[in-house]
Structures are given as C-alpha cells and as structure tokens.
Amino acid sequence: MAAKQQARQTQKSAVRAENERAILAAAEEVFAESGFRGATTGMIAERAGLPKANLHYYFPTKEALYRKVVEHIFNIWLDAANSFDENDDPVEALTAYISKKMDISRAHPMGSKVWANEILHKAPVIQDYLETTLRSWTSSRVAVIDRWVAEGRIAPVNGEYLLYLIWATTQHYADFNHQIDTLNGDAPLSDAQFEEAKQTVVRIVLAGIGAVPATAGGEGREA
Amino acid sequence: MAAKQQARQTQKSAVRAENERAILAAAEEVFAESGFRGATTGMIAERAGLPKANLHYYFPTKEALYRKVVEHIFNIWLDAANSFDENDDPVEALTAYISKKMDISRAHPMGSKVWANEILHKAPVIQDYLETTLRSWTSSRVAVIDRWVAEGRIAPVNGEYLLYLIWATTQHYADFNHQIDTLNGDAPLSDAQFEEAKQTVVRIVLAGIGAVPATAGGEGREA
DNA sequence: GCTCGATTTGACCATTTGGTCAGGTTTTCT
DNA sequence: AGAAAACCTGACCAAATGGTCAAATCGAGC
CATH class of the missing domain: 1.10.357.10 (Tetracycline Repressor, domain 2)
Incomplete structure (x- = not known):
C-alpha cells in the first residue's frame, strides 16, 4: 500500500488520469471539428460523458484545455x-x-x-x-x-x-x-x-x- | 441622367456596390483569421467601416455573408x-x-x-x-x-x-x-x-x- | 419643396456560453 | 471509524453576440 500512496503523490490518481484522458480526447475532436471559438466546453464535456462543471474542475479554462491539446x-x-x-x-x-x-x-x-x-x-x-x-x-x-x-x-x-x-x-x-x-x-x-x-x-x-x-x-x- | 437611372435599375446603385464590396473584403479577412464561429458581425462591420446594423441591412445573416465569400x-x-x-x-x-x-x-x-x-x-x-x-x-x-x-x-x-x-x-x-x-x-x-x-x-x-x-x-x- | 424608396444607425433583445459556487458524495489515509 | 482530501454537479451569472426595429436621413424625380 505504500506503493499506492507513492503513486498518488507522484502520478495522478486513476480517476483523474482517466477523466483528463477522456476530456482531452473529446477536446481534440471538438476543437478539430469546430475550431477554438466554435468549440464549446459544453460540447466537449458532453462528448467526454461528464457535466460541464466537472470539466472545469480539471481544466480551469477553455484556453488551458486547448493548450494541452x-x-x-x-x-x-x-x-x-x-x-x-x-x-x-x-x-x-x-x-x-x-x-x-x-x-x-x-x-x-x-x-x-x-x-x-x-x-x-x-x-x-x-x-x-x-x-x-x-x-x-x-x-x-x-x-x-x-x-x-x-x-x-x-x-x-x-x-x-x-x-x-x-x-x-x-x-x-x-x-x-x-x-x-x-x-x-x-x-x-x-x-x-x-x-x-x-x-x-x-x-x-x-x-x-x-x-x-x-x-x-x-x-x-x-x- | 437617363443612363444614371438605367444604371440604378439594372446594376446595383453605386453606394450599394461599394458597401457590399467593402463588407465582402472585410468579411474575407475576418473569416480567414477567425473562422466562421470566431468571426463576429461586429468585427466585420468595424473593419468595413460601418455599423453592424448597416451590415445586416445588406447581408441579412452572417451565414449569407459567409456563403458569398x-x-x-x-x-x-x-x-x-x-x-x-x-x-x-x-x-x-x-x-x-x-x-x-x-x-x-x-x-x-x-x-x-x-x-x-x-x-x-x-x-x-x-x-x-x-x-x-x-x-x-x-x-x-x-x-x-x-x-x-x-x-x-x-x-x-x-x-x-x-x-x-x-x-x-x-x-x-x-x-x-x-x-x-x-x-x-x-x-x-x-x-x-x-x-x-x-x-x-x-x-x-x-x-x-x-x-x-x-x-x-x-x-x-x-x- | 414634396414624395417615396433606399439607406443609416443607436438602442434593444433573446440566446449562448465560459466560468463560478455551494453543497454533496466518494475515496484515501491513519 | 473518522477526518481530510479529492471529486462531482445542478443552479446560477455576467458578458458576448446575432439579429431586429423604429426612427432618422438622404437622394432622385415631379
């Protein structure tokens, strides 16, 4: 279990990693299809399968998310x-x-x-x-x-x-x-x-x- | 002057032609720089040098303008x-x-x-x-x-x-x-x-x- | 100089959207 | 178990934006 704790501190938790991955994947598609302005955080959240507020929990702003993509x-x-x-x-x-x-x-x-x-x-x-x-x-x-x-x-x-x-x-x-x-x-x-x-x-x-x-x-x- | 009148009826009036030209030129730039969603009719109107309402007088919708471009x-x-x-x-x-x-x-x-x-x-x-x-x-x-x-x-x-x-x-x-x-x-x-x-x-x-x-x-x- | 259509525009509105927040739930650690 | 941290989300808000409109102005023909 010490390893597990170590993991949580050095790398992201499993749920965080999975959610960020899903959001980034959705964001890549939506940004590609609609451009930066055309994409809405609501569309990205929906495609990632979670509420918009949750998306903003992981990526504070649309621009930060775009930069990561x-x-x-x-x-x-x-x-x-x-x-x-x-x-x-x-x-x-x-x-x-x-x-x-x-x-x-x-x-x-x-x-x-x-x-x-x-x-x-x-x-x-x-x-x-x-x-x-x-x-x-x-x-x-x-x-x-x-x-x-x-x-x-x-x-x-x-x-x-x-x-x-x-x-x-x-x-x-x-x-x-x-x-x-x-x-x-x-x-x-x-x-x-x-x-x-x-x-x-x-x-x-x-x-x-x-x-x-x-x-x-x-x-x-x-x- | 009969020719002038003729002109107004067959071709667009000079003011109309000039305004449409200015709007289309501005629209091409703004759409290129910002994409369809990123472009705003306000930006296009400003670059064309006339109020937004006037732009909508010549091109009823943003999409109609885009199509022309x-x-x-x-x-x-x-x-x-x-x-x-x-x-x-x-x-x-x-x-x-x-x-x-x-x-x-x-x-x-x-x-x-x-x-x-x-x-x-x-x-x-x-x-x-x-x-x-x-x-x-x-x-x-x-x-x-x-x-x-x-x-x-x-x-x-x-x-x-x-x-x-x-x-x-x-x-x-x-x-x-x-x-x-x-x-x-x-x-x-x-x-x-x-x-x-x-x-x-x-x-x-x-x-x-x-x-x-x-x-x-x-x-x-x-x- | 009067009329009528074309043109102009400031003010306004409904909708969309990025982002916030308070309160709730789940997970982790001791 | 219990506390602390992480995670989740419905409701909400301020700003931006496409489009409308009524009133004003202009310009050509009579």
Whole structure:
C-alpha cells in the first residue's frame, strides 16, 4: 500500500488520469471539428460523458484545455521528426520521414486539424513553439539537405521549400480528408488506397530531387 | 441622367456596390483569421467601416455573408483550374497550373484560408460544390493525366494523388504562411524567395513524374 | 419643396456560453 | 471509524453576440 500512496503523490490518481484522458480526447475532436471559438466546453464535456462543471474542475479554462491539446499534437509531430534522422541516406531518411508523417495523418487526423487551425489563425497559442523548437529543428534539417546536395546525393534543391512540400502534402491527407473522401465517392481511403497515396508521395519526392534509391537497399519498394 | 437611372435599375446603385464590396473584403479577412464561429458581425462591420446594423441591412445573416465569400473563393479556384487545360503538353500544363495556383496563394491568401477552414470543418456550406463541380473537374483532369501516362509522356502515377500533392503544396503557401513567415525570420517571403519556392515546386513535380521538359523550352532551369 | 424608396444607425433583445459556487458524495489515509 | 482530501454537479451569472426595429436621413424625380 505504500506503493499506492507513492503513486498518488507522484502520478495522478486513476480517476483523474482517466477523466483528463477522456476530456482531452473529446477536446481534440471538438476543437478539430469546430475550431477554438466554435468549440464549446459544453460540447466537449458532453462528448467526454461528464457535466460541464466537472470539466472545469480539471481544466480551469477553455484556453488551458486547448493548450494541452495543442501540446499533445506538437509532441506527436516531434516524434515523427526524429525519423528524419534515423538514417543519413537521403532515400532512407526521406522515405521514413514521409511514411511516418503519412501514418500520423491517418492515425491522428484530428490532431493535425487542430494544428492547422492554430497556424491558420496565426498561432495565438503556440507561437513560442514555432520560434524555438520548430525553427531550430527546421534549420538543422535544412543543413542536412544542403549537405546531401553538396555531396551530390540529391539534385540542388532549397531545403525549406522541400520540407514545406512534404509537410503540406502529408498533412493534406489529414486536414483535407473530407475533400479527399468526397472525391473518393464519399468513402474514406481504404488501406490499400492510402498505401498507394503514401508511395506516390514518396516516389514523387525522391524522383523529384533525383535521390536514386540504392539498388541494394532494404526498403526496395519501387514498383 | 437617363443612363444614371438605367444604371440604378439594372446594376446595383453605386453606394450599394461599394458597401457590399467593402463588407465582402472585410468579411474575407475576418473569416480567414477567425473562422466562421470566431468571426463576429461586429468585427466585420468595424473593419468595413460601418455599423453592424448597416451590415445586416445588406447581408441579412452572417451565414449569407459567409456563403458569398466562399463562392467568391471558389470562382477564383475555377479560374486557376482552366490554366490546366491551356496546353496538352504535361510540362506546359503542369507548369502553368502550379504557377497559377502559387500566384493565387500569394495574391489571395485570405481566400485560401477561408476555403481551408471550410474543408477542415467538413464543408458545411459548400458540400454541394465539392460533389458537383470539384468532383467532375477532378475526374476529367485525372483522365488527362492517365492519358499522359498511357502515352508514355510521364511516368506511371495516380492522378488523384498527384493533384492532391499539387493542391496541398501550393495552398500551403497561403494557409500556412504564418508558419512560413516565422521560419523565415518573421518576414514574409520576398518576391525572389517566392519565385524560388514556385520553381522548386514545379521542378520537383515535373522531375517527380518524369516529365522531361522539351529541351527547346523557355523554362530551361535545370541546374 | 414634396414624395417615396433606399439607406443609416443607436438602442434593444433573446440566446449562448465560459466560468463560478455551494453543497454533496466518494475515496484515501491513519 | 473518522477526518481530510479529492471529486462531482445542478443552479446560477455576467458578458458576448446575432439579429431586429423604429426612427432618422438622404437622394432622385415631379
């Protein structure tokens, strides 16, 4: 029982953890569907299955809740960012990075939408992240791309604009999934379709910058 | 003066035309910055320089005003769509289309943001456009791409996913311009930078699908 | 200068919504 | 068991907001 007490003091109680999880999950959906202003704490509470006053017991203000949601998204993004560095070979690195970002768009479309909404509205909540973490991550990766160019491993390309193309395209499958579904006959992309989309993005990017896959590579998925 | 009277009856009076124009311009900005729910008719009226009650004299409801704004965006989009068909050569057609879409992102970032917001929130207002105009335009252009593939003018590629990549990337320069500006040292892209971004997108896409520019072409910018 | 429709606007209202609070219940610890 | 802490919630409130309206003003034609 000493362990139990220890648990209560170091980590959150089980009920608190569960309620916060439910609220954050509901909030991510509602914020994604309706934006910050469009979302109401009442809607979030209802979807989380508890009264509004209870929600405000755990998260004092709507903005505090929103900030937590956005931070969650950002951490997922950072996770994907690491896959860029797992290999120094441009083909391997970009394939892994694009694949990971596509997977995130499929697994967490709501999170991506919240992020998009935030940027669209000039990032009132996460401007500091943009100016610190995102900026430093980006410039260091651009340096990697520049090195690839200098070493002749890819064709000359501006690193920033290459990254923007990758971000835009991969996140499009989350942010604009409603449009994609509509053009797909009102049906979400099947696993096979999504896999083809992913391969299409990877192939266009790699070929687009003249990154020739090593013929002996383990990721030999060229059609 | 008969002409003046005629004018009042056939077209809107000058004051009406001017007020509607000012309101629509203000509405596009405010809806882009704050979303539908986040925007208030008071904010729009203030930016247009007239009292809220006057705004409601011209546009009875916030939703009617919003619909007008979205329709305006959609017409700009249709305009760009035509540039896809001006030439049957894949290099020419795609270069023109991408360039046009990039130019629109630079000239009408607010409009693009309103569109993005609308899709993000499942297109409550323009779902019918998606299912009619956008769907038919897309499928006919996919047919063109398929033909290019069949004729061996470009490498095999899924037309839908190629279009999504183009849409995503070009619109990213409008929808995410705040993020881009932040990564650019809190400054908007200069004309030269934007031109380089445009060329980067064009080059990656063309190379990505193996569309070899005619060596005699005027766009010969291969490094 | 009078009329009539178009335009303008301050004041107002009903509804929504973020957030509070007092009092109650449950859980945890000794 | 009993106290303390954590948790729960119906009722409530102040502010914001979309939209209304009646009265005032303007402008063109007679």
